[in-house]
Amino acid sequence: MNASIIAIGSEMLGPTRVDTNSLKITSALEDFGIEVSRKAVVGDRLRDLVDEIRYCSERTDIVVTTGGLGPTEDDLTREALIEAFGLKTEIDQTIIDRIEKRFAARGWKMPEVNKRQAVVFTGQTTLKNERGTAPGFHLQVKGKDVWVFPGVPHELEWMLETYFTPWLQQKAGARKRHRRVLKIVGLTESGVEEKLKPYYDAHNHEPLTILASGAQIELHLIADDPAANAEREKELLTIFSDKIYGFDSDTLEAVIGRMLIERNATVSVAESCTGGLLSSRITDVAGSSAYFMGGAVCYTADAKMFIAGVDPALIQQYGEVSEQVAVDLAKGVRRRFRTTYGIGVTGIAGPGGGSEAKPVGTVHIAVADFDHYEHRRLFWPMTRAMFKWFATQSALDLLRLMMRRAASTIESRSSGGSITST
Amino acid sequence: MNASIIAIGSEMLGPTRVDTNSLKITSALEDFGIEVSRKAVVGDRLRDLVDEIRYCSERTDIVVTTGGLGPTEDDLTREALIEAFGLKTEIDQTIIDRIEKRFAARGWKMPEVNKRQAVVFTGQTTLKNERGTAPGFHLQVKGKDVWVFPGVPHELEWMLETYFTPWLQQKAGARKRHRRVLKIVGLTESGVEEKLKPYYDAHNHEPLTILASGAQIELHLIADDPAANAEREKELLTIFSDKIYGFDSDTLEAVIGRMLIERNATVSVAESCTGGLLSSRITDVAGSSAYFMGGAVCYTADAKMFIAGVDPALIQQYGEVSEQVAVDLAKGVRRRFRTTYGIGVTGIAGPGGGSEAKPVGTVHIAVADFDHYEHRRLFWPMTRAMFKWFATQSALDLLRLMMRRAASTIESRSSGGSITST
Numbered sequence A, B: 001m002n003a004s005i006i007a008i009g010s011e012m013l014g015p016t017r018v019d020t021n022s023l024k025i026t027s028a029l030e031d032f033g034i035e036v037s038r039k040a041v042v043g044d045r046l047r048d049l050v051d052e053i054r055y056c057s058e059r060t061d062i063v064v065t066t067g068g069l070g071p072t073e074d075d076l077t078r079e080a081l082i083e084a085f086g087l088k089t090e091i092d093q094t095i096i097d098r099i100e101k102r103f104a105a106r107g108w109k110m111p112e113v114n115k116r117q118a119v120v121f122t123g124q125t126t127l128k129n130e131r132g133t134a135p136g137f138h139l140q141v142k143g144k145d146v147w148v149f150p151g152v153p154h155e156l157e158w159m160l161e162t163y164f165t166p167w168l169q170q171k172a173g174a175r176k177r178h179r180r181v182l183k184i185v186g187l188t189e190s191g192v193e194e195k196l197k198p199y200y201d202a203h204n205h206e207p208l209t210i211l212a213s214g215a216q217i218e219l220h221l222i223a224d225d226p227a228a229n230a231e232r233e234k235e236l237l238t239i240f241s242d243k244i245y246g247f248d249s250d251t252l253e254a255v256i257g258r259m260l261i262e263r264n265a266t267v268s269v270a271e272s273c274t275g276g277l278l279s280s281r282i283t284d285v286a287g288s289s290a291y292f293m294g295g296a297v298c299y300t301a302d303a304k305m306f307i308a309g310v311d312p313a314l315i316q317q318y319g320e321v322s323e324q325v326a327v328d329l330a331k332g333v334r335r336r337f338r339t340t341y342g343i344g345v346t347g348i349a350g351p352g353g354g355s356e357a358k359p360v361g362t363v364h365i366a367v368a369d370f371d372h373y374e375h376r377r378l379f380w381p382m383t384r385a386m387f388k389w390f391a392t393q394s395a396l397d398l399l400r401l402m403m404r405r406a407a408s409t410i411e412s413r414s415s416g417g418s419i420t421s422t
Helices: A021-031 A046-059 A077-085 A093-105 A112-118 A153-171 A189-202 A226-243 A252-262 A277-282 A301-306 A312-318 A323-337 A384-405 B021-031 B046-059 B077-085 B093-105 B112-118 B153-171 B189-202 B226-243 B252-262 B277-282 B301-306 B312-318 B323-337 B384-405
Strands: A002-008 A035-042 A062-066 A089-091 A119-121 A125-127 A136-141 A144-149 A178-184 A209-213 A216-223 A244-247 A267-271 A292-297 A341-347 A362-368 A373-379 B002-008 B035-042 B062-066 B089-091 B119-121 B125-127 B136-141 B144-149 B178-184 B209-213 B216-223 B244-247 B267-271 B292-298 B341-347 B362-368 B373-379
Touching: A002 A021, A002 A046, A021 A035, A021 A062, A021 A153, A035 A046, A035 B046, A046 A062, A046 A077, A046 A144, A046 B035, A046 B046, A077 A119, A077 A136, A077 A144, A093 A112, A112 A119, A119 A136, A125 A153, A136 A153, A144 A153, A178 A226, A189 A209, A189 A216, A189 A226, A216 A226, A226 A244, A244 A252, A252 A277, A252 A384, A267 A277, A267 A323, A277 A292, A277 A384, A277 B277, A292 A323, A292 B301, A301 A312, A301 B292, A301 B323, A312 A323, A323 A341, A323 A362, A323 A373, A323 B301, A341 A384, A362 A384, A373 A384, B002 B021, B002 B046, B021 B035, B021 B062, B021 B153, B035 B046, B046 B062, B046 B077, B046 B144, B077 B119, B077 B136, B077 B144, B093 B112, B112 B119, B119 B136, B125 B153, B136 B153, B144 B153, B178 B226, B189 B209, B189 B216, B189 B226, B216 B226, B226 B244, B244 B252, B252 B277, B252 B384, B267 B277, B267 B323, B277 B292, B277 B384, B292 B301, B292 B323, B301 B312, B312 B323, B323 B341, B323 B362, B323 B373, B341 B384, B362 B384, B373 B384
Parallel strands: A002 A035, A002 A062, A062 A144, A267 A292, A267 A341, B002 B035, B002 B062, B062 B144, B267 B292, B267 B341
Antiparallel strands: A035 B035, A089 A119, A125 A136, A136 A144, A178 A216, A178 A244, A209 A216, A292 B292, A341 A362, A362 A373, B089 B119, B125 B136, B136 B144, B178 B216, B178 B244, B209 B216, B341 B362, B362 B373
């Protein structure tokens, strides 16, 4: 069984917008092992729409369309379906009543044009839309299943859940496929592939989706049987060990948040070249105020000294971008904010500010707890935005690894509150 | 004249990746007034590819394909073109030589499979690729122009610039269309449309593209004649005045950077609910270390007092989320970092932490200079990520407006360095 997806709307044929609705539909189909063999975007032109619908229904078992169901003259999906499949229509008064009620609830009168949305296909299934005015349709024509959905994302999502997934489940014999995502940090894509070689060999090179983006790698396991995924996952955990930071929808910052809460620990940040991004990522997590006490963005030597308490002698001797200053930033901010952990980041994002000894892309990262610290020196000569992201990724990872390693010691659970703040 | 675009590659038919190459191609076509009437994504299957290429070349004057030109068995674009158009092929030895040289430069031997990339079409134009190993093609078949490009984004970009745009320029008679983008902050999309009514009426409702995203609105003017755009721009500047913060590729943070440099001024930030995002956006601009002196992320009352110098009595009396504390954050951080301007942000991002008097979504923003301050109270009950972004957008805008208003006063150019730091 295979499927095709048609996104309808001229606005998606311009240079600024892409169709992302199809990803949600693909995800639902893939859950049941149904392959998407083509996707298309067509504008609001009747001829193009009719041709496209016919072309897809001749080639795939399932056709899914989104968009073009609104009340205006631009919305031609209905007309195209009528012409493509020779369908008959009728007016569904219950839809007019529903739309009138929606308008009345806001104290408005339903515009006459909205009546177009009550045109349904005789003998076919109309799908009520509780999130908006445009109903959807499930058509069965010439042995093919054609699903017609509105293009507004939150309306589409509701309709997929309410009508499409249950139908797929039945159609595919409840063989919903299971997806498990393992998330890796601290390795490159080729580093991951290198490590995977024995795994591939052991499993006859069965496919495993590897997705790399933003300094992290995802491994996607898909199977009909969750036990098969669990088996594979165990093997991959052995291969990648603590490089796997989380699963499924986990983010690195959310995982760190959970670990801090489990340990009754807190964190603060003194960052230079990442310019606030590290604090911002930590505070992207709802509830982070429970463990994030604050941060200092130290773009100058003065700020490093006066705000994060870095020893001026260290800056003098080693320069602002050095292991010593990164460590003193971590220790200093930890004291200032009285936290269990302090993170220090200093480096050269570029494009200016580099030298031969310390080229653009150099970054020092340190994490300190009450009695020790760890440090990483890294080199990422890339765009400013990527540099900032990679550096925060590495800083969060260093904190994660320190917490893992300290997991069994009592000390790591002390709040650090006994240390005198300056 | 119209065009269609085919993105080739099974990886773009999964639930995680979209084709974005087509946006670059669309942008080039639109510059010359050529409409894209359809876009498609097809997997690496010969039958599907052949059908798709035929379908598009029957319907549009120009067909552009990306991807499927690599050396492996999955890469079937060549085979599909041969079958779709009945083309003959030959080996281009100069391509083998080039690829061998590329490998040799890294000390490697060219794998045998790469020889496939030297297969070119007899009597058609081969496009050398200086950014990679896969050449592209310009085919002229049955009166249609078929452009075949690699899918790697930076290779595609180079090829579009080198071959495609010059050809379009010639084809369209050098009628390159001109695009001018006006960027608006501080208005909603419906607010912009309201203000545009008289403009639409005056110009017979001629189209003007309005794009809203991330708490800003873009107005896109497109014309064959740049003078026409300049004329329209003047009118729009009268309508929107200082709500227009910049043009074309400007970002709000970059505009603010330029304004600070022009005024020989500096800025620092004390932010609570935005969690570092405000500092991070300011430091996204290359060269921001010239005017950004640092920031404090004050997630606790203690941090607000000890790091940003907020008066504890104000917190006691008005609470952490209040106009008074926002203003004292701005003033305090300005003193601490000895900057011309200080920005203070305090609010409730949610989902927790709200109350009846101060519900989730409440935010106070203040900007202080040496002798006065301005304050905004805003209410954005939305997701945490959106709340953070909207709040930074408003804070940057407040700084921008203060600088504009102070543009004529000498005081605004003082660096603030004479103020005693505490």
